[in-house]
Amino acid sequence: MTVIRTRVAIVGAGPAGLLLSHLLADAGIESVIVDSRTREQIETTIRAGILEQGTVDLLVASGASTRVLTDGNRHDGIELRFAGEGHRIDFPSLTGRSVWLYPQHEVLKDLVATRLAAGQDLRFGVRVDAVDDAASDRPRVIGVDADGQRVEIEAEFVVGADGSRSVVRQTLGGSAAGSFREYPFAWFGILCEAPPSSEELIYSNSDAGFALISQRSSTVQRMYFQCDPEADPDALSEAQIWDELQARVPGTTLHEGPIFQRDVLRFRSFVAGELRRGRVALIGDAAHTVPPTGAKGMNLAVADVVLLDIALRALLLSGDEGPIDAFAETAARRIWKAQHFSWWMTSMLHRTPDASDFDRRRQLGELRSIIDSDAGRTYLAEAYTGWPFETRLG
Numbered sequence: 001m002t003v004i005r006t007r008v009a010i011v012g013a014g015p016a017g018l019l020l021s022h023l024l025a026d027a028g029i030e031s032v033i034v035d036s037r038t039r040e041q042i043e044t045t046i047r048a049g050i051l052e053q054g055t056v057d058l059l060v061a062s063g064a065s066t067r068v069l070t071d072g073n074r075h076d077g078i079e080l081r082f083a084g085e086g087h088r089i090d091f092p093s094l095t096g097r098s099v100w101l102y103p104q105h106e107v108l109k110d111l112v113a114t115r116l117a118a119g120q121d122l123r124f125g126v127r128v129d130a131v132d133d134a135a136s137d138r139p140r141v142i143g144v145d146a147d148g149q150r151v152e153i154e155a156e157f158v159v160g161a162d163g164s165r166s167v168v169r170q171t172l173g174g175s176a177a178g179s180f181r182e183y184p185f186a187w188f189g190i191l192c193e194a195p196p197s198s199e200e201l202i203y204s205n206s207d208a209g210f211a212l213i214s215q216r217s218s219t220v221q222r223m224y225f226q227c228d229p230e231a232d233p234d235a236l237s238e239a240q241i242w243d244e245l246q247a248r249v250p251g252t253t254l255h256e257g258p259i260f261q262r263d264v265l266r267f268r269s270f271v272a273g274e275l276r277r278g279r280v281a282l283i284g285d286a287a288h289t290v291p292p293t294g295a296k297g298m299n300l301a302v303a304d305v306v307l308l309d310i311a312l313r314a315l316l317l318s319g320d321e322g323p324i325d326a327f328a329e330t331a332a333r334r335i336w337k338a339q340h341f342s343w344w345m346t347s348m349l350h351r352t353p354d355a356s357d358f359d360r361r362r363q364l365g366e367l368r369s370i371i372d373s374d375a376g377r378t379y380l381a382e383a384y385t386g387w388p389f390e391t392r393l394g
């Protein structure tokens with residue numbers, strides 16, 4: 001058996017775990033990160049692509065990524081399309097902020113490289129089975145490494161950054177403990193080789209259902225359309241996929257091209273019942289899941305990290321427990337704002353299978369209320385570009 005001693009044991013090498021280790025290292029706080037996946041799996045899994053202004057500022061200021069500025073693209077607005085017309089929401093004029101299109105796996109490549117260059121103890125292929133002694137000041141992570149050897153990490157604090165199927169969350173309070181809702185639809189996502197069909201993202205509510213036209217580069221595009229959660233991603237031909245997409249963005253002719261990746265993304269909203277117990281905290285998808293419509297997933301993880309970094313510095317450098325005691329309640333405020341925003345964008349833009357004529361017209365009335373009102377556009381722009389991060393806790 002291998003026994004590792006460190007100050008903070010981080011389970012999960014996703015954006016939340018890696019960024020936390022990076023910020024803690026800056027304060028001289030050592031950590032160990034373990035992840036059940038391989039480095040290649042982590043760096044190639046396709047996820048969403050929108051970073052809030054605050055996320056970008058933090059990645060750059062902390063030295064975690066400069067590529068976001070050179071290889072990412074700043075977007076100053078999105079288009080809401082409904083009833084056959086497009087309406088642009090201009091972020092800088094409404095909020096002074098923007099967002100960046102920079103795929104999550106690129107953020108991960110930057111973070112893994114930065115952490116390894118700094119000598120971070122980062123172990124792939126380690127399956128965590130449990131967290132023991134969470135209530136004591138020496139909690140332990142128990143797992144099995146890539147060679148089948150038992151590993152124990154003894155730390156002063158354990159962080160569950162291990163995604164929506166979090167083992168750390170299960171050891172805290174059972175996997176289902178929390179608030180959640182399911183949705184009667186999912187997204188059919190594609191990556192294709194084609195020039196962009198639009199410079200900015202189009203979120204389209206149409207009679208045929210929702211579509212999102214997003215981008216990746218000048219030659220690769222990402223698009224989604226609303227589908228049944230049970231849909232088989234391989235059941236449609238490329239021609240059928242293009243027909244579905246084209247029907248949902250009336251007014252735009254999409255540039256078509258070979259589709260080289262397809263997936264069905266199920267929707268779920270979830271917040272864990274306990275975000276922290278004793279010397280264990282949950283961050284990122286381990287703590288919450290949002291539907292992808294508001295592009296909040298990774299940004300919310302970064303906001304958790306900002307708070308936990310403040311709390312752990314106070315606890316581990318000064319023995320001050322006030323900030324860690326305030327962590328869960330403070331994190332939950334932003335989490336529930338983001339839950340609301342993600343649910344709202346989702347419900348306003350999708351067609352539910354049983355929608356009546358009243359439901360449909362009310363939904364168009366809601367969209368019109370937003371675009372006709374400076375206050376409505378400003379709310380959407382503030383939430384989409386991201387509320388400012390907290391700078392202190394407790």
Ligand code: PHB
Nearest residue numbers: 048049214292293294295
């Ligand atoms: C993406 O480009 O993958 C993307 C963008 C915006 C969203 C969701 C996904 O709301």
